[in-house]
Amino acid sequence: MTQLDSLYFIDISYPSENSILLEWPEKICVKQHRQIIACQQQVNRLLAEFIIDSIASYNSLMIYYSLEKVVEKVTLKKFVSLMGEIIVDVCKLSTNSIISGDKSAEPGPLEPDQLDIEPLKIIEIPVYYGEDAGWDLQRVAEQSALTIEEVIELHSQTTYRAYALGFTPGFCYLASINEKLRHARRQSPRVVVPKGAVAIAEKQTAIYPNKSPGGWHIIGQTPMAMYKTGGDPSLLHPSELNRTFVDDSFVVQNHEPSFIPTIAVGQEIRFKAISYQEFCRLGGVLVIESKSLENEPPENQSLTNKLQAS
Amino acid sequence: MKYFLTVLKANGLCSIQDLGRINAQHLGFSAGGAADEHAFLAANFLLKNKQNDAALEITLGQISFRAECFCTIAITGADCNATINDKPIKNWQVHQLTSGDVLLLHQPRNGLHSYLGVVNGFEAKMWLGSRSQTLSEMSLGYYGDKITQGSLIKLSAQCHPDGQGDKALKTMDRNFSHNQYGNQVSIKKFENFYQNFETNFPHNISHNKILVIRFIPHKLWNGISKTNQQQFCSTVYRVSVDSNRMGYRLVNEANDFEISDHLIMSLLQSEKESKNEAENTGNSTNSEKTAKLSKPVNYGAIQIPENGQPIILMKERQTIGGYPVLGSVIQTDLFRLSQKRPGEQIRFEPLSLEKAQQQLLAFYQRFRINA
Numbered sequence: 037m038t039q040l041d042s043l044y045f046i047d048i049s050y051p052s053e054n055s056i057l058l059e060w061p062e063k064i065c066v067k068q069h070r071q072i073i074a075c076q077q078q079v080n081r082l083l084a085e086f087i088i089d090s091i092a093s094y095n096s097l098m099i100y101y102s103l104e105k106v107v108e109k110v111t112l113k114k115f116v117s118l119m120g121e122i123i124v125d126v127c128k129l130s131t132n133s134i135i136s137g138d139k140s141a142e143p144g145p146l147e148p149d150q151l152d153i154e155p156l157k158i159i160e161i162p163v164y165y166g167e168d169a170g171w172d173l174q175r176v177a178e179q180s181a182l183t184i185e186e187v188i189e190l191h192s193q194t195t196y197r198a199y200a201l202g203f204t205p206g207f208c209y210l211a212s213i214n215e216k217l218r219h220a221r222r223q224s225p226r227v228v229v230p231k232g233a234v235a236i237a238e239k240q241t242a243i244y245p246n247k248s249p250g251g252w253h254i255i256g257q258t259p260m261a262m263y264k265t266g267g268d269p270s271l272l273h274p275s276e277l278n279r280t281f282v283d284d285s286f287v288v289q290n291h292e293p294s295f296i297p298t299i300a301v302g303q304e305i306r307f308k309a310i311s312y313q314e315f316c317r318l319g320g321v322l323v324i325e326s327k328s329l330e331n332e333p334p335e336n337q338s339l340t341n342k343l344q345a346s
Numbered sequence: 347m348k349y350f351l352t353v354l355k356a357n358g359l360c361s362i363q364d365l366g367r368i369n370a371q372h373l374g375f376s377a378g379g380a381a382d383e384h385a386f387l388a389a390n391f392l393l394k395n396k397q398n399d400a401a402l403e404i405t406l407g408q409i410s411f412r413a414e415c416f417c418t419i420a421i422t423g424a425d426c427n428a429t430i431n432d433k434p435i436k437n438w439q440v441h442q443l444t445s446g447d448v449l450l451l452h453q454p455r456n457g458l459h460s461y462l463g464v465v466n467g468f469e470a471k472m473w474l475g476s477r478s479q480t481l482s483e484m485s486l487g488y489y490g491d492k493i494t495q496g497s498l499i500k501l502s503a504q505c506h507p508d509g510q511g512d513k514a515l516k517t518m519d520r521n522f523s524h525n526q527y528g529n530q531v532s533i534k535k536f537e538n539f540y541q542n543f544e545t546n547f548p549h550n551i552s553h554n555k556i557l558v559i560r561f562i563p564h565k566l567w568n569g570i571s572k573t574n575q576q577q578f579c580s581t582v583y584r585v586s587v588d589s590n591r592m593g594y595r596l597v598n599e600a601n602d603f604e605i606s607d608h609l610i611m612s613l614l615q616s617e618k619e620s621k622n623e624a625e626n627t628g629n630s631t632n633s634e635k636t637a638k639l640s641k642p643v644n645y646g647a648i649q650i651p652e653n654g655q656p657i658i659l660m661k662e663r664q665t666i667g668g669y670p671v672l673g674s675v676i677q678t679d680l681f682r683l684s685q686k687r688p689g690e691q692i693r694f695e696p697l698s699l700e701k702a703q704q705q706l707l708a709f710y711q712r713f714r715i716n717a
Contacts (some may be wrong), residue, residue, distance in 0.1 A: 052674040089369040091642035098642030201374040202666040
């Protein structure tokens, strides 16, 4: 653990039998997040043999490893120290203060090419911001004391960063939105938010990849799909390939359909306002708020229903 | 020839499961997989299958199947007093079905999930490296349909001699010849394959009134007072009716909200302190100090929401979460917990990370000697 100890700003813990959690300071910060993603990519690459999965969020990185493989091949102690070296190396590239111990220093900018990692392209997402598409657009404008046009402008002029994937497959948390647009989530979440809804909540904005419940404010709709399935597996990065258990141990395999999210964690995103005609031309299907949608009951998976039924 | 089981009646939940999608969390998918790995692995072990061969996870029994071909099955987990053609059969045991046989599982008296395995596993669509079905994602169309009355559940192609699996064929060759498949001679040979196999497989369904579940303490645990720690461990919780494959919600047995209040206050205090510490080393701006950022959450994480009633994250959990996490229930105890029904009682006990790791390694070791 000596290696990681030199990184005073990273907190390391072992939440379960086969996971390691790295936590950076509690803040949404592009530089810091770049460092997290770089660490994730390097660990995945250099320790691929042991890593089962890794999940990055705003200020944290969870690494799941194969306990059996680690114990069998290198011992836990060695594994942790190997990982420590990788993380220290990544952080050294962007932080000069590690050795000096200057606590006021922040992680500096990190150029992906320094690590031989391909930089991710900026994605432009077309959004139809009409009032029929943005179910909460009027209310957001009122609460922000802005006109609808100003809300649209503020939302589409920022370049956002994808900080985490979660909630539902393909749902990406983008931040940070303009301070004037920041509002708490709806008091009561909608039972149904349409596929493609562009929504905001607090500092974040996101696109609902599929019809789902949701408590964010809908300000528009996009015709763009938030993920695709299938594709040529040979074009995928090794970390994108599926892993499965075969003969007591996991192996990487790539001969089946894959899930490819449109936005990758760590990628940058811009929204572009489009007309209704353009929305339709791009294959968008506008969903207008209706009461019948609200009344659709969610699927109940509770065990009790089954207990009571029996 | 048809190689499947037909579902005649289904009242409980039934889904195809294996060990889950082990690297799909970075895509926002839950890991999924068999709720009780002990019983799941035992079914495959008894059948000399691979560990990850798909089995049926049956929740609260109440299901019947008709075999459409000869096949060898194993039943494990919650005891559903199963019968074949109305004749009682044993749980944690291998059985043979011939075409037309009816297998019936009743509602179990104890436990929740039972596993029905078959030689070489069930056939199902592979998605993200797994055949596990996740109910909440059913509508996205990645898996076969939900199992209900009339469903035809395909046996793996490797299960029958004209299938494609080379390795399986070799196994089969040892036991019977292809063209004789289905006749008396070959079935007898097949039976010999399993003859005298140990049937008293150790099960993990707890009959104790209170199940003690051990957990690995997290930073927050060390931040709360000794009194609070003792209180947490002496509290008897009940599994709430809102529990499911995503999470087990617990309610304080005595409904003693004072304890919960103490716990949550103490937790918030502890969280604040660790955050301040982090801020002193970082360069946060004022507006960001109140932010509570979501973090990846692991299988077994004990979340403490504002009402103080713990939620233990299970196989179909979300990939990230924002509630304070007190610790993590050890995986071998999560398998036991998954068999607990709403209303049943549990209590917590801390365990060191090292001991938990030893437990887990020993657990998987038990299912290894199968080659």
